[in-house]
Amino acid sequence: MPLDRQRRHVLLVVLVAVTTLVLVAQVGWSSSRSPGRGHRRRDTPAARRALAVSLETCARAIEALTDADADAEVIVLDVPGGRTDSDSAFLDALAAAPPVTLSAVRSNSDGAPIVLGGSDALDIEGVRASDGRFDPDDDGVVRRFDHTLDDDDDDDDDDDDDDDDGGVAATGLVLVPTLPVVVIEQIIGQKLPTDVTGSEGATIDLPGPAGTVTEVSFLSLVSGRIPAEQIAGRVVVVGPTRENSRTPLTQR
């Protein structure tokens, strides 16, 4: 075989090998980004416990947001509840409030999402449960969200929590849309199609690092120190300002 032809043959083989390697790596990476591929949720039990706020205090927060002058468009409570939560003042506040989205990261053995205020809260018109979890990529960074998370594989790091709570899991949340989807459904008053977030999830368009979105302290809210015009007509998310998950803009 002439040298030139032999060289070309080697070049072709090397190029094919390189191309195959890169494409296989990209396919593998794409597959790992697809929803339901076994990522571990990052809502650790310790983080959830740190969010514990009494129902009475939450009721006061809802009342502040329901005030005639304030009147938020949708109230989002990103405060996971316990299975025994029940408080009449909280339920009364929910009943008088504009649409409320309650976040759940666990479900009962019967599949019902565990939310603040318990199952009684979900019987109130205008109150809906949502899946408050995100599905991070393999590197632990949250870049996307889905319409629904289609499986439950977060129990690897939640075993201790399961023991404490008597075997709760998140399997029932497969039927519950994620928090942003429920909020939009409450705003527009109709269901969103399941493909609204695309086949691989919708990429979150982060406005900037933590603190870019207007934040007010919970204490200021419940003590009525937030001007009504700062709330009126807005979607208000009541929850932790320090994220449990990393985003592409999180400082390492």
Next chain:
Amino acid sequence: MHAAAIDTLLRDVPLRTPPTGVRLLLTLLACLAPLLTVRLNVFRGLVLVFALALGWLVLVQIAFNLGWIPPVVAPIVGLAAAAVATAA
């Protein structure tokens, strides 16, 4: 993060990722691009590869501004690796 996700949906998901097939095709083209340098000497070939990589990054930025997120790492790695293979 929830606020950002809600805002993303309110704005009809402004950032989109091209379908897997399109991403793979772009990477394949990047891997094959160094074939253009086969008839050039090493220096010219190197300049062409750098120009292609730079051009791709500019295109990626333009696409991002238009709301698309094309692949970056895979095509650049493929281009560089294929360029090295071609030069060798």
